[in-house]
Amino acid sequence: MVRRIVRARVADHPAADDLVQETLVRVLGAAERVEPGMLEPYAIVTARHVVASMWKEQDRQRRNQHRVADLRLPDAPDEDLLQGEDRAAVAQALKHLSERERRTLLAHELHGQDTRSLADELGSTAGAVAAQLNRTRARLRVEYLLALEHTEPFSDRCRPVLIALSSGDRRRQREVDAGRHLLECDLCARLSHPLLARGQSRDDELRIPIRADADVVLARQGVRELAARVGFSGTDLTVIATAVSEVSRNIVRFADAGEVVVELLKEPRPGVRIVARDTGPGIPDVERALTDGFSTYHGLGLGLPGARRLMDEFAVVSEVARGTTVTMTKWCQEG
Amino acid sequence: MATGPALVSILRQGPYLIASIHTALDDSQLIRFQKDLIDQIGRYRSRGVIIDVAALDVLDSFGSRTLRNIAEMARLRGALTVIVGIQPDVAFAMVSLGMGTGSVHAALDLEEGLEYLDSRLPAKDVGRAVSAPG
Amino acid sequence: MNQEHTLTDAVAADFPTLDRQDEHQLLPQLVAHLRQHRTKLRQEWATRIHDAHLLDAMTPQEMSTETTSVYDNYVEVLETGSVEALQHYARDLSERIIPRGVETHEVVGIVLLLRDVLARSLFEKYQRDFSLLNRVLDAYEPAANRIANTVAVSFVDERERVIRQQQDAIKELSTPVLPVRERLLILPIIGVLDSERAKQLTEQLLTGIRTHRAKVVVIDITGAPDVDETVANHLVQTVDASRLMGASVIITGLSPEIAQTLVTIGVDLSKMNTIGDLQGGLEEAERLLGYTVARRDGSGG
Numbered sequence: 205m206v207r208r209i210v211r212a213r214v215a216d217h218p219a220a221d222d223l224v225q226e227t228l229v230r231v232l233g234a235a236e237r238v239e240p241g242m243l244e245p246y247a248i249v250t251a252r253h254v255v256a257s258m259w260k261e262q263d264r265q266r267r268n269q270h271r272v273a274d275l276r277l278p279d280a281p282d283e284d285l286l287q288g289e290d291r292a293a294v295a296q297a298l299k300h301l302s303e304r305e306r307r308t309l310l311a312h313e314l315h316g317q318d319t320r321s322l323a324d325e326l327g328s329t330a331g332a333v334a335a336q337l338n339r340t341r342a343r344l345r346v347e348y349l350l351a352l353e354h355t356e357p358f359s360d361r362c363r364p365v366l367i368a369l370s371s372g373d374r375r376r377q378r379e380v381d382a383g384r385h386l387l388e389c390d391l392c393a394r395l396s397h398p399l400l401a402r403g404q405s406r407d408d409e410l411r412i413p414i415r416a417d418a419d420v421v422l423a424r425q426g427v428r429e430l431a432a433r434v435g436f437s438g439t440d441l442t443v444i445a446t447a448v449s450e451v452s453r454n455i456v457r458f459a460d461a462g463e464v465v466v467e468l469l470k471e472p473r474p475g476v477r478i479v480a481r482d483t484g485p486g487i488p489d490v491e492r493a494l495t496d497g498f499s500t501y502h503g504l505g506l507g508l509p510g511a512r513r514l515m516d517e518f519a520v521v522s523e524v525a526r527g528t529t530v531t532m533t534k535w536c537q538e539g
Numbered sequence: 540m541a542t543g544p545a546l547v548s549i550l551r552q553g554p555y556l557i558a559s560i561h562t563a564l565d566d567s568q569l570i571r572f573q574k575d576l577i578d579q580i581g582r583y584r585s586r587g588v589i590i591d592v593a594a595l596d597v598l599d600s601f602g603s604r605t606l607r608n609i610a611e612m613a614r615l616r617g618a619l620t621v622i623v624g625i626q627p628d629v630a631f632a633m634v635s636l637g638m639g640t641g642s643v644h645a646a647l648d649l650e651e652g653l654e655y656l657d658s659r660l661p662a663k664d665v666g667r668a669v670s671a672p673g
Numbered sequence: 674m675n676q677e678h679t680l681t682d683a684v685a686a687d688f689p690t691l692d693r694q695d696e697h698q699l700l701p702q703l704v705a706h707l708r709q710h711r712t713k714l715r716q717e718w719a720t721r722i723h724d725a726h727l728l729d730a731m732t733p734q735e736m737s738t739e740t741t742s743v744y745d746n747y748v749e750v751l752e753t754g755s756v757e758a759l760q761h762y763a764r765d766l767s768e769r770i771i772p773r774g775v776e777t778h779e780v781v782g783i784v785l786l787l788r789d790v791l792a793r794s795l796f797e798k799y800q801r802d803f804s805l806l807n808r809v810l811d812a813y814e815p816a817a818n819r820i821a822n823t824v825a826v827s828f829v830d831e832r833e834r835v836i837r838q839q840q841d842a843i844k845e846l847s848t849p850v851l852p853v854r855e856r857l858l859i860l861p862i863i864g865v866l867d868s869e870r871a872k873q874l875t876e877q878l879l880t881g882i883r884t885h886r887a888k889v890v891v892i893d894i895t896g897a898p899d900v901d902e903t904v905a906n907h908l909v910q911t912v913d914a915s916r917l918m919g920a921s922v923i924i925t926g927l928s929p930e931i932a933q934t935l936v937t938i939g940v941d942l943s944k945m946n947t948i949g950d951l952q953g954g955l956e957e958a959e960r961l962l963g964y965t966v967a968r969r970d971g972s973g974g
């Protein structure tokens with residue numbers, strides 16, 4: 205019975221790359237062989253392994269195969285040690301949830317109670333319960349990762365950022381300026397890998413870290429490929445790639461680290477938005493930097509004004525000693 | 540260093556050098572290309588240089604500037620430069636960006652580039668080009 | 674009681690196969706009726722179209738052909754319940770009549786008229802049995818409305834498609850790149866240039882340069898009434914981009930006003946090859962091409 209559920213889930217939701225869910229699915233798969241009292245420690249070990257595999261960024265297909273085929277108890281030599289460590293991590297993570305959140309999550313994931321009957325019990329609606337479950341899972345992932353790191357966030361901004369990433373809520377990510385925080389905060393940057401690995405199935409967004417010259421080429425090739433999907437003409441694709449080349453070069457020249465995020469837009473019409481952010485020294489006088497002829501490196505100073513001419517919308521926000529964010533948009537021509 | 544196919548090739552044809560860029564180059568690769576090309580112009584006392592950029596996906600401010608620099612350095616070494624193979628969309632993006640190749644001459648393709656050099660260089664040089672082994 | 678019985682018998686005599694319990698049998702009976710009275714009903718419909726001044730753009734002969742087709746398609750939809758064939762026909766018809774200025778309200782109007790003509794005929798047929806009439810109309814009306822809807826939607830779709838097609842064609846026409854002779858293109862700019870059109874024009878010219886291996890391009894702007902700064906900028910960019918493709922540009926038809934605009938935005942006119950009129954421009958182009966050929970012949974010989 206349990207095995208059937210596992211198979212059904214794996215088959216029906218190949219993209220259900222939910223860390224907690226995957227863990228619990230494995231627990232379900234092994235439930236017949238595990239003593240009831242052992243469930244929690246087993247879940248802990250499994251979660252650890254799932255996280256480890258995500259850190260290694262194994263491709264999803266292999267993970268899926270693994271999920272279906274290999275439901276054995278992991279038999280790592282240092283299992284006892286890990287078990288103790290992870291038990292503590294999960295216990296600590298669960299502490300951050302309210303009793304009600306915890307009960308609801310376990311009822312849903314472990315006992316398979318559906319959202320409708322949960323909603324009846326809780327005096328809520330199925331939709332609200334599902335949304336609450338998503339938020340709970342998002343927080344649990346974050347707390348679990350923090351506990352594994354044996355650390356508390358460095359700043360007040362970390363938790364909101366991590367939870368926004370964990371839940372895949374893009375609007376929230378913008379509100380808390382998650383992209384910038386990841387550039388500034390090593391802890392969150394590290395933790396964002398397993399969190400974002402879940403979201404890799406998003407095919408309308410592309411994130412390219414910019415550190416060296418070669419990344420500039422990757423960025424412009426990446427944007428060209430992605431933007432081609434919304435119907436830009438060949439000329440527009442080259443125009444966009446050229447603008448991306450300019451802004452990513454600025455990152456390499458002025459900042460140690462940065463990234464280019466490309467996002468396809470649908471409303472009000474098809475388009476592409478590019479955000480280039482860095483943790484460089486910042487631009488003291490943005491107005492001047494947007495003037496032709498202004499040059500701070502051995503070049504023609506055409507980076508920003510040139511890119512602005514190529515795009516439909518262009519905005520620069522810069523803070524000295526903190527970094528620069530360039531946001532630019534190109535819309536598809538109609539017809 | 541590179542083990543894959545060459546990113547660029549520089550071939551000697553009589554008094555000319557024909558430099559072809561085979562793939563998108565990043566800034567450091569462009570700088571290296573510039574250095575190699577200028578070195579060879581000096582070594583072979585070339586009279587004309589054709590740079591084939593048909594494979595470039597983008598000619599942004601740095602790329603355009605590098606081509607200009609090469610042409611200027613080549614001129615100081617006595618060689619005339621012509622850029623060939625700029626794609627229509629690349630040309631469009633270059634001028635939208637506010638870049639051009641300045642006074643550097645551009646031609647449609649290799650054939651046109653050779654014709655341009657032949658027409659601009661003294662007949663004895665061109666004669667050498669024609670009689671040189673292809 | 675007796676009389677009612679007689680009425681029912683009379684209807685039953687009209688439709689011997691009619692099973693009054695079976696609603697599914699109603700539509701086939703309607704179809705049979707409409708086929709039987711096809712000529713008369715179609716004629717009545719055509720008269721009402723004429724009276725309503727719909728489709729005035731069509732000749733009586735065309736009217737006759739089209740109304741027959743619409744009628745038959747209409748009945749076929751009632752019979753099969755599938756609007757697919759009607760959809761095709763409606764698109765086809767729309768394609769034929771749209772260029773003649775037929776409006777949406779006319780097309781919807783004639784279909785509604787047909788619906789009414791047929792409904793009236795059904796009313797006459799079944800008025801003796803009111804409950805049967807009701808059921809007949811219940812079966813007929815949804816189908817008839819669906820037909821009206823299908824025709825209207827097909828027409829509107831087709832019209833939008835035609836409009837789009839025409840717009841594309843106009844775009845194409847308005848920026849023709851004309852190969853005059855080997856290696857020479859003329860680009861006459863006619864009409865108002867906005868940013869979008871200017872961009873399109875440049876793209877077309879650049880592609881044209883490659884396709885025709887052009888070495889000289891004559892851009893004639895005699896036909897462009899307004900050249901503001903934006904357009905002037907595009908013009909300069911077009912000249913530069915053409916150079917990057919290895920083609921020289923000659924601009925003809927430059928009015929003093931446009932020349933002034935170019936100077937205002939900082940264009941060095943001495944670096945642009947401008948010639949007063951198209952004829953002069955073409956002569957200059959040939960000189961440029963001839964010059965090139967002469968040099969090559971001279972050096973190669």
Ligand SMILES: [Zn+2]
Nearest residue numbers: 362389391392
């Ligand atoms: Zn943080």
